[in-house]
Amino acid sequence: MKKYVWFLLSLCVLLTFAMPVCAQETEAQPQDAAKQIEESDEIAQNIAEPTEEPFNVTDLIMGHIKDSHVWHILDYTKEENGQEVEVPVAVPLPVIVFANGHLDFFMSGAFHHGHEAVTKGDNTYVLANDQIYLANEKGGLTFKNGDETTAMEFHEGLKYLEANAAAEIVNEKPWDFSITKNVASMMLASIILLIVFISFAKAYKKNPGRPKGLQAFLEPVFLYVRDDVVYPNLGEKTDRFLPYLMTVFFFILFNNILGLIPFFPGNANVTGNIAVTMVLAIFTFLMINLNGNKDYWHHTFWMPGVPVFVKPILAVVELMGIIVKPVALMIRLFANISAGHIIILSLVSLIFIFQTLAVAPVSVIFVLFMDCLEMLVAFLQAYIFTMLSAVFISLAVAEHKHE
Amino acid sequence: MSGTLAAIGAGLAVLGAGLGIGKIGSSAMDAIARQPEAAGKVQTAMIIAAALVEGVALFGVVVALLSNN
Numbered sequence: 001m002k003k004y005v006w007f008l009l010s011l012c013v014l015l016t017f018a019m020p021v022c023a024q025e026t027e028a029q030p031q032d033a034a035k036q037i038e039e040s041d042e043i044a045q046n047i048a049e050p051t052e053e054p055f056n057v058t059d060l061i062m063g064h065i066k067d068s069h070v071w072h073i074l075d076y077t078k079e080e081n082g083q084e085v086e087v088p089v090a091v092p093l094p095v096i097v098f099a100n101g102h103l104d105f106f107m108s109g110a111f112h113h114g115h116e117a118v119t120k121g122d123n124t125y126v127l128a129n130d131q132i133y134l135a136n137e138k139g140g141l142t143f144k145n146g147d148e149t150t151a152m153e154f155h156e157g158l159k160y161l162e163a164n165a166a167a168e169i170v171n172e173k174p175w176d177f178s179i180t181k182n183v184a185s186m187m188l189a190s191i192i193l194l195i196v197f198i199s200f201a202k203a204y205k206k207n208p209g210r211p212k213g214l215q216a217f218l219e220p221v222f223l224y225v226r227d228d229v230v231y232p233n234l235g236e237k238t239d240r241f242l243p244y245l246m247t248v249f250f251f252i253l254f255n256n257i258l259g260l261i262p263f264f265p266g267n268a269n270v271t272g273n274i275a276v277t278m279v280l281a282i283f284t285f286l287m288i289n290l291n292g293n294k295d296y297w298h299h300t301f302w303m304p305g306v307p308v309f310v311k312p313i314l315a316v317v318e319l320m321g322i323i324v325k326p327v328a329l330m331i332r333l334f335a336n337i338s339a340g341h342i343i344i345l346s347l348v349s350l351i352f353i354f355q356t357l358a359v360a361p362v363s364v365i366f367v368l369f370m371d372c373l374e375m376l377v378a379f380l381q382a383y384i385f386t387m388l389s390a391v392f393i394s395l396a397v398a399e400h401k402h403e
Numbered sequence: 404m405s406g407t408l409a410a411i412g413a414g415l416a417v418l419g420a421g422l423g424i425g426k427i428g429s430s431a432m433d434a435i436a437r438q439p440e441a442a443g444k445v446q447t448a449m450i451i452a453a454a455l456v457e458g459v460a461l462f463g464v465v466v467a468l469l470s471n472n
Contacts, residue, residue: 328458328462331458331461331462331465332454332455332457332458332461334465335458335461335462335464335465336454336457336458336461339461339464380450380454381454384451384454384455384458387451
């Protein structure tokens with residue numbers, strides 16, 4: 001049985017790293033179909049034009065922070081018909097959407113970076129601003145300007161969107177279950193977690209002597225979290241909550257660190273995505289409240305030691321507190337990690353804003369310093385999340401001795 | 404206009420964070436100067452308090468980002 005688990009895990013890792021093999025160069029000119037040649041000229045122009053546009057810092061930063069259906073690796077310029085064209089190299093990720101009762105599954109390469117609409121059965125999907133929308137009756141996007149809504153055709157809509165980047169799109173959205181960049185990165189982090197810790201557990205059982213290698217590096221961290229974070233708060237109940245708290249700690253730590261790596265398998269901004277941190281906070285919320293004992297509920301809603309007319313007021317405050325504490329956990333992690341990424345991206349963009357290589361040494365040194373700070377923040381945020389979760393859980397399961 | 408207001412709001416939040424963390428750092432320095440053997444514990448407590456204060460300041464930054472449209 002164990003051999004099969006190892007085999008499956010190795011297969012998953014190999015598949016994840018084989019993904020760059022699928023990295024496609026999206027061609028500026030498709031090789032076949034005569035009717036696509038007109039479109040391709042348009043597309044070539046649309047791709048060629050951005051190289052003449054001024055450098056837009058906000059777009060670059062937001063593009064790196066936001067989630068995306070394509071895992072973009074790099075762009076390179078190549079000569080095509082005497083024009084310089086930017087060709088993106090990216091890993092297309094699977095798109096899984098559910099609309100009008102149909103579950104559709106296709107690779108995001110079909111969108112050609114938003115230049116084409118995809119039709120599966122009855123549903124036509126359009127990719128705009130990294131979001132998948134259901135096309136309107138004309139096959140394109142519907143924009144809203146104050147009180148008017150204008151439905152446009154597909155290419156018309158794309159041009160309008162390029163001209164007004166802040167236009168509001170009011171198409172319907174399908175249920176989007178795609179494997180996006182953040183999901184793929186979380187899967188990678190989970191696979192790394194599983195491989196590392198399952199092998200540690202086995203090695204710990206087999207030779208209980210002094211550990212070697214990566215185990216010697218992570219075991220003190222593990223013991224630190226257990227003995228200095230969880231045990232002082234939970235005491236005898238440590239073993240009950242240790243799996244959850246350890247998982248949260250190492251999941252956040254590994255995802256933070258992966259997010260700091262600037263190239264392919266590591267570029268995704270997982271913990272800086274508020275949906276991810278919201279789920280982690282919800283897990284903590286559930287752990288606290290599903291394990292709350294009678295004393296906990298009694299003390300939050302009808303607290304002893306306080307005059308009776310104050311108790312209802314405090315009960316409302318405590319109720320808000322039950323919700324606000326996990327929300328604070330969520331926002332703290334999200335904002336710290338996102339802010340760190342934004343700072344590093346802004347410092348690197350300094351070179352492009354000033355358009356001179358002389359800024360490069362200053363910028364690079366700043367970025368190196370910020371990266372060291374970000375590594376501290378990565379560890380610190382994982383530690384704070386785990387410590388606060390441990391404290392809240394300990395408050396919920398504490399046994400009070402009443403006189 | 405709302406972009407400028409959002410930026411001013413974010414700046415005020417950062418001001419609050421700077422004051423808070425500065426105060427934490429200063430009391431940590433006083434404590435370490437008083438009792439150098441306790442430096443490790445004081446430092447740990449300082450980092451934790453700083454991360455919590457920074458969390459609050461980032462609340463403000465998130466609100467500023469949200470209202471930036």
